[in-house]
Amino acid sequence: xxxxxxxxxxxxxxxxxxxxxxxxxxxxxxxxxxxxxxxxxxxxxxxxxxxxxxxxxxxxxxxxxxxxxxxxxxxxxxxxxxxxxxxxxxxxxxxxxxxxxxxxxxxxxxxxxxxxxxxxxxxxxxxxxxxxxxxxxxxxxxxxxxxxxxxxxxxxxxxxxxxxxxxxxxxxxxxxxxxxxxxxxxxxxxxxxxxxxxxxxxxxxxxxxxxxxxxxxxxxxxxxxxxxxxxxxxxxxxxxxxxxxxxxxxxxxxxxxxxxxxxxxxxxxxxxxxxxxxxxxxxxxxxxxxxxxxxxxxxxxxxxxxxxxxxxxxx
Ligand code: ADP
Ligand code: MG
Numbered sequence: 001x002x003x004x005x006x007x008x009x010x011x012x013x014x015x016x017x018x019x020x021x022x023x024x025x026x027x028x029x030x031x032x033x034x035x036x037x038x039x040x041x042x043x044x045x046x047x048x049x050x051x052x053x054x055x056x057x058x059x060x061x062x063x064x065x066x067x068x069x070x071x072x073x074x075x076x077x078x079x080x081x082x083x084x085x086x087x088x089x090x091x092x093x094x095x096x097x098x099x100x101x102x103x104x105x106x107x108x109x110x111x112x113x114x115x116x117x118x119x120x121x122x123x124x125x126x127x128x129x130x131x132x133x134x135x136x137x138x139x140x141x142x143x144x145x146x147x148x149x150x151x152x153x154x155x156x157x158x159x160x161x162x163x164x165x166x167x168x169x170x171x172x173x174x175x176x177x178x179x180x181x182x183x184x185x186x187x188x189x190x191x192x193x194x195x196x197x198x199x200x201x202x203x204x205x206x207x208x209x210x211x212x213x214x215x216x217x218x219x220x221x222x223x224x225x226x227x228x229x230x231x232x233x234x235x236x237x238x239x240x241x242x243x244x245x246x247x248x249x250x251x252x253x254x255x256x257x258x259x260x261x262x263x264x265x266x267x268x269x270x271x272x273x274x275x276x277x278x279x280x281x282x283x284x285x286x287x288x289x290x291x292x293x294x295x296x297x298x299x300x301x302x303x304x305x306x307x308x309x310x311x312x313x314x315x
Contacts, residue, residue, distance in 0.1 A: 005096040007124050013098075014105035015089070021118035023085060033120035035086055041140040044082035048073050052129035056189075057171060062100045063107025064189035065131065070111045072212065073135040074193040075262040079210035080144075081198040082137030084115050089122035090132035115193070143198065143208035143266065145225035150291040152206055152267040154230060157197045158282040160215060162187045162240030164258025165247045176246070183242060191262040200279050201266055208266035214257040216307055219265055219296050229292035232256075234300040236286045252300060257307050 005013065011028070020027045026034035037043055050069045052058040074084050089108070093101075112119055117135065166184035168174040176184070198208065207222050216232070223230050237255045247254055267289060268276050276283060298305040 005098055005101070010093075010096055010101060010124050011122075014101050015119060015122065018109055018112070018119035020120070021085070021116060024118055024120055027118070027120050028122075033086070033088075035120065035136070038138050041138055042142060043085075044077055044080045044137045044139050044142065045134060046073060046076040046080075047132060047134040048076070049130060049132040058129055060170075060189075061107075062104035063110075064185065066104045066107035067111045068189045068191070069131045069133050070108060070115075070117070071191050071193055072262065073133045074115050074117065074195070075191065075210045075212070077135055077137035078193040078195045078198045079208055079264060080137070080139060080142050081202045081205075081208065082139035082142070083195065083199075084117035084135060084137050086118050086120045086136045087112070088134045089119060090125075090134075091122065092125050092127040092130040094127070094129055096126075115195075141202045143202065143205050145207050145209055145222050148207040148222055148226035148228055148267040148289055149269070150228055150289050151270050152228075152289045153270055153273045153276075153285050154219070154232065154287040154289065155201075155264075155266050155268065155276065155283045155285050156211070156215065156238065157194045157264040157266070158284075159238045159240035160211070160256075160261050160263060161243040161247075161251065161254035161258045163191065163260030163262075164214075164254040165240070165243045165245075167260070169246070174246075180242075180245060184246075187240075187242060188260065191260065193262065194264045197264055197281055197283060200281055201264075201268070201276060201283070204268045204272040204276055205266045206269060208264050211261050211263050211265055212259055214259045215265060216256050216296050216298070217259070220294065222265070222267065223289075223294035223296060226289070227294065228289040229294060230287060230289055230296045232287035232296060232298045234286075234298050234305055236284060238282070238284045252305075253308060256298065256305075
């Protein structure tokens, strides 16, 4: 066991010296941070909690936990076409383990540096391990869920299913080669927020969200918010290579229903589809929106296909 630290020592030693980026008038240390909003556009904010044993194994590498916690939050900014600015961290720790904290803070601040987002405050408490991050970003052209219309094409930004295929490996329920285990950890703990795609599609897209609970489970949210139905051709789904390596028999199910990939699902008017296809993106058209009650209808190899399991549900 390493030496136990108090709350203020934890803040001072690991978080208070986080680099202060753009727009931070006053960072960590006072009752509030003071932030200068950009002169135009809108601020976008979102929060996600990761609970040990539920969203990551409690004994996982702290730097990897930190990476995942921040990346999944930045993914929500990408889904809104917002660029990252600031974040706060609510950390609940079972004990003040200096070795764990050092690794966690290093992973967190490295990830923050990669995405140009500054830690500006937080809260530190004792309890079962849980990490809550709130992100704030800035957008000139928000991509909401309620802007889609019948006739729009549906796209996904890249390969699906990798995180669902990786999960049994990450949970040590399945033994694989060292190389595959590393790849599974990479996929699960270092999901790539689709900021570049969001910027590129911003002026064409009518709606977007990030796929955290599975494509079909998330696409229904666009249908409900926009009052449309979706027709998805599962033959068109881009399937991640890891799926073929780990779960080839369930490839379509993992790509359609597996969570945690953090690719974007977005819609564009038919007239703009040509322009999207010309962008240098991995995005793939997978279907279209039609008039009707909010629902997602799938076809696979020319037949209707019904998901064997719904998307991830918290309760
Ligand atoms: P208060 O008692 O006024 O709520 P705290 O003692 O909780 O303030 O926090 C002191 C300062 O340290 C605040 O600026 C707060 O935002 C920051 N802080 C606390 N915990 C963290 C953390 N885990 N990461 C970053 N900043 C933190
Ligand atoms: Mg205070």
